[in-house]
Amino acid sequence: MSPVISLAVEAGLQAEQDLLASICAGDAEFGLLFWQPSDRALVMPRRLSRLPGFEHASTVSATHGWPVLLRETGGEPVPQSSATVNIALVYAPPRSEGDHGRIETAYRRLCDPICQLLDELGGVASLGEVEGAFCDGRFNVNLDGRKMVGTAQRWRQSRGGQRPVGLVHGALLLENERESMVAAVNRFNEACGLAQRVRAESHIALHEKFPAPQAPERLDGLYRALLNALLGG
Numbered sequence: 001m002s003p004v005i006s007l008a009v010e011a012g013l014q015a016e017q018d019l020l021a022s023i024c025a026g027d028a029e030f031g032l033l034f035w036q037p038s039d040r041a042l043v044m045p046r047r048l049s050r051l052p053g054f055e056h057a058s059t060v061s062a063t064h065g066w067p068v069l070l071r072e073t074g075g076e077p078v079p080q081s082s083a084t085v086n087i088a089l090v091y092a093p094p095r096s097e098g099d100h101g102r103i104e105t106a107y108r109r110l111c112d113p114i115c116q117l118l119d120e121l122g123g124v125a126s127l128g129e130v131e132g133a134f135c136d137g138r139f140n141v142n143l144d145g146r147k148m149v150g151t152a153q154r155w156r157q158s159r160g161g162q163r164p165v166g167l168v169h170g171a172l173l174l175e176n177e178r179e180s181m182v183a184a185v186n187r188f189n190e191a192c193g194l195a196q197r198v199r200a201e202s203h204i205a206l207h208e209k210f211p212a213p214q215a216p217e218r219l220d221g222l223y224r225a226l227l228n229a230l231l232g233g
Helices: 009-024 046-050 054-063 102-121 178-192 212-232
Strands: 004-007 030-037 041-045 068-071 078-080 084-091 125-127 141-143 146-157 164-173
Touching: 004 009, 009 030, 009 041, 009 068, 009 084, 009 146, 009 164, 030 212, 041 046, 041 178, 046 054, 046 068, 054 068, 054 178, 078 084, 078 178, 084 102, 084 212, 102 125, 102 141, 102 146, 102 164, 102 212
Parallel strands: 004 030, 041 068
Antiparallel strands: 030 084, 041 078, 084 164, 125 141, 141 146, 146 164
């Protein structure tokens, strides 16, 4: 059975927050969620809703089939559709780790198993910024020098404030929908008065490099690797 569940984008974002709340409440030590959108949306951090052009840009985006939704993690606008698989890793770090380097350690828990998978398949995996990529960041997971997975984090305190709990999120581009995704981001940015423009050639989908038939096995293997990373952490 595939570990990936199908959810509308709004429901998927809520499922991530529910998982974070559950771990904060002490219901479990960690959680792992793989979900694939059944619709599409342009998802962005809540801070962008305070921009003067936000309402106009949201209307423009929705008119073109990309309704705008807000998320709790940081970053920039990210298109979500059935071409994307989302990975939400939620956990309370072991007390032995302390606070130093907590952010980077969390990113490595998510990114290292993905990089290992890409290397095993015969690709060249790397972490780092890619010029022209949407929601670019130091912990992009790149395949052959092009962005394939975008990442973000959010941290809260557990009930009673005893331990920090992190939600580490990855958006993996599974299918090639790069052109329409980039158009959606650029359309919003232009309507909102934002200077950034992104390029389709800065991204790559997993199935562009590796054919689709083995995808369920790959995602299942990635799920097990991330689970092992949590258990081993």
